[in-house]
Amino acid sequence: MSKANDRLSRLLAAAQVSDPFEPTPLSARAEAAVLRAWRLTERAAPVAFFERLLRPCLATAFAVMLLTLGWSAFDPSDSSLTQSTSLEESLTDPSALLASDS
Amino acid sequence: MPSSDDFDWQSCLRRVREDRDEDAARALLEWMHPLVARIAHSHRPRRTEVEDLCQTVLMNVFTHLDQYEGRVPLAHWVSRVAVNTCLKALRAEKSRPEWRWADLSEGERLALETAEQPDKNPDAAAQLGSRELVDRMLAALAPQDRLVIQLLHLEERSISEICTLTGWSTAGVKVRAFRARQRMRKILKQLEKEEVPCPKPMIGCLAC
Numbered sequence: 689m690s691k692a693n694d695r696l697s698r699l700l701a702a703a704q705v706s707d708p709f710e711p712t713p714l715s716a717r718a719e720a721a722v723l724r725a726w727r728l729t730e731r732a733a734p735v736a737f738f739e740r741l742l743r744p745c746l747a748t749a750f751a752v753m754l755l756t757l758g759w760s761a762f763d764p765s766d767s768s769l770t771q772s773t774s775l776e777e778s779l780t781d782p783s784a785l786l787a788s789d790s
Numbered sequence: 791m792p793s794s795d796d797f798d799w800q801s802c803l804r805r806v807r808e809d810r811d812e813d814a815a816r817a818l819l820e821w822m823h824p825l826v827a828r829i830a831h832s833h834r835p836r837r838t839e840v841e842d843l844c845q846t847v848l849m850n851v852f853t854h855l856d857q858y859e860g861r862v863p864l865a866h867w868v869s870r871v872a873v874n875t876c877l878k879a880l881r882a883e884k885s886r887p888e889w890r891w892a893d894l895s896e897g898e899r900l901a902l903e904t905a906e907q908p909d910k911n912p913d914a915a916a917q918l919g920s921r922e923l924v925d926r927m928l929a930a931l932a933p934q935d936r937l938v939i940q941l942l943h944l945e946e947r948s949i950s951e952i953c954t955l956t957g958w959s960t961a962g963v964k965v966r967a968f969r970a971r972q973r974m975r976k977i978l979k980q981l982e983k984e985e986v987p988c989p990k991p992m993i994g995c996l997a998c
Contacts, residue, residue: 696974698905700943702912702920711827711840718845719819726815726852 797821799864807855819848825865826851826872832940833876835883836929843879847872866954873937873955880933889926891981898923902981927974935970942967 799821805814823844830843851871858867894902897919904916912920924944928936941947941955942963952963 694908695902695905696971696978698908698912699901699920699924699978700939702901702905702917703924704944704946709828709831711824711831714819714823714827714844714848715841718841718848719816721845722819722848722852723812723815725849726855729853729856 803855803858803864815852819852822848822851822865822868825868829869829872830876832945833873833880833937835880837883838879843876846879847875850875862954870955870957874957877933877937877956880936883933888930894981895919895922898926927977930977931970931973934966935973938963938966939970939974 797817799818802814802818802821805811806818826847827840827844830847831840834840834843851868854871858864897915899919901912901916901919901923904910904912905920928939931939937956938952941952942949947955949960949963952958953960956963958966
């Protein structure tokens with residue numbers, strides 16, 4: 689251990705025992721400021737409610753709506769519907785069926 | 791003012807959170823203040839008043855009370871908020887003062903001289919000087935280094951306590967403390983060099 693290290697350790701040890709700080713009571717000004725800040729958090733509660741619960745719910749609902757719209761636009765049942773319609777037409781019109789056979 | 795041992799902080803906290811009871815908030819504030827003041831006094835930047843830093847810490851505590859989950863005693867949580875607020879204030883302090891042997895007070899010089907002699911116990915004046923000198927050295931360190939030296943060597947907290955207070959890992963605390971001590975040793979060595987008068991003053995000595 690170097691000389692400086694020894695000296696540092698002794699300095700730190702001597703500094704430990706001589707801090708005579710005793711806290712004074714909190715001033716009325718500081719107390720009022722803290723309580724005012726605390727009261728303001730109460731007003732911010734509806735905003736917090738929106739941030740934490742309502743916004744995710746709205747976002748989820750919007751996403752579900754978009755998915756539904758997208759699904760209905762590219763729904764494969766549409767083409768099957770078209771196919772079944774042409775089959776119905778050919779069944780009701782036998783000449784068209786014969787033409788397709790020939 | 792309620793004494794810290796008898797104070798029923800759980801019920802007080804419940805009244806503050808659930809009923810928004812202002813009297814309970816005031817009582818909680820009075821209970822927390824000595825703890826916060828001690829931390830603010832130990833870790834405040836040089837130009838910041840303890841009162842101002844206390845107010846900032848307590849505002850942080852009261853505006854984030856809903857984030858306290860009850861896993862640790864409230865005093866521990868408040869201490870952690872206080873330490874982190876002080877660290878933030880220390881980081882905001884831009885200048886890290888450099889100082890020389892000539893800047894030291896009589897008490898600080900006495901402290902240095904006493905510390906050089908291993909078998910000599912420091913008297914009250916040397917202890918006060920040591921405190922002033924260590925405070926000066928701490929002000930020259932980076933905020934996190936300053937914090938770790940203060941907690942580990944001056945407040946004699948254990949490594950695990952420091953981890954709890956700061957959120958750092960055990961290895962992180964040890965490494966930071968080691969580096970901080972290295973920097974303090976460097977400062978002491980610089981002082982030591984200045985303390986020894988130059989043997990050839992005024993004849994073109996580059997050191998002078």
